[in-house]
Amino acid sequence: MGANNEFQKIDLNDYIQTGEGGTALAYTHKNGKSLAKLYNPDFDANTIKNEFWASRTAFELGISTPEPFRLITDGKRFGGEYELIEGKRSFSRIISQEPERLEEISLEFARMARELHATKADTSRLKSYKQMITQFYSEKDFVPEDYRKRILKFLDKVPDTETCLHGDLQIGNAITDGKRTLWIDLGGFGYGAPEWDLALMWNLAHMPDADKLDFLFHLPSETMKTHWNIFFTAYLGTNDKQQIEEATRRLPLFAAAKIPYMFEIAFHKNVPEEFFALLTQMLDQSDTGKE
Known part of the structure; x- marks a missing residue:
């Protein structure tokens, strides 16, 4: 199915709400073949277009992802x-429902991430x-x-690697x-150093x-930390503690650097003060940008 750059009006009576996220609601078409994702009313339409076309580009480049069909609106x-992928479950849902599969799913996620970052x-x-x-940060x-200033100084040293990135790994x-x-x-599909993907996952x-x-994620914090440890060890392909520590550092x-950027895109406002204190602590621990 082709796609154009105009939003096409849909009738929500043809859909059933089946999901809810922080910035959007998901609706399954009654024909069982497509899934509509409608963002909150204050979400910028141009940002939605950019994200749709990033997803479309990923699909056309052969990344394993459901096909993006069209831009849509319900009028508001x-x-x-x-x-729509029938019978699908997210990896987080599988782990929450079948905790005994934590290692299996974490290892498969590492395989997927390595494959993506090798593209x-x-x-x-x-x-x-x-x-x-x-x-x-400049504008x-x-x-x-x-x-x-400290982030911009850090960014000067970051390589612009031609590696495919998910954007929200x-x-x-x-x-x-x-x-x-x-x-x-x-929607955040782009390219650069793999750490842009890995850092957000580490933070989550x-x-x-x-x-x-x-x-x-429907998961307790200890499960997420265990998942991360299994994933990152497999992703790096080593059990060497020093190498893992260096990569984590x-x-x-x-x-x-990334979280304030993503927060502005999603919510169009500053990072909450209490969370920003944690971000500042990350910089202080690294001494990045200090004279």
Whole structure:
């Protein structure tokens, strides 16, 4: 099915709400063949377009993901319609329902991430995370000046690797129908250093807000930490503690740079003060940007 750049009006009477996230609601078409994702009313329409086309590019480049069909609106909200994968469950849902499969699912997620990060990006069609985040800190005033300067200094040293990135790499965005595994929510698909993906996942696995973690993944914090440890060891392909520690040590810097950028895209406002204190602590521990 082709896609164009205009939002097409849908009748919600043809759909049944089947999911809820932090920024959008999901609706399954009564024909059982497509899934509509409508973002909250205050979500920027151009951002939705950009995310839809990023997902479409990923699909056309051969990334295993449901096909993005079209841009849609119900008259108040905007979003996209995608191929429905029957009988699918997210990796986070599987772990919550079958905790004995934690290691199996974590290892499979590591395999998927390694495969994705081994894929060379088409830089003529995708955006660079380093460039996008550098532009954000150069043009926006969503963070204090000292924080901004320190992040920009860090970004100067980050390589602009031509590696495909998911943009929101976590077990809620990997699904399976029992026959194949697929990525979903590829609106942030781009390219750059793999740490941009890994840092966000590291941060989610160590999120201090247990209630938020349960809402997002249906999992307790200890399970998420165990998942991370299994995943990261398999992703790196080593059990060497020193190598794992060195690789982990780089991630808080990428998280501190990326989270304010993602927060502005999703919610169009500053990171909450109590959470921002944790981001600042990440920088302080690294001494990044200090004179």
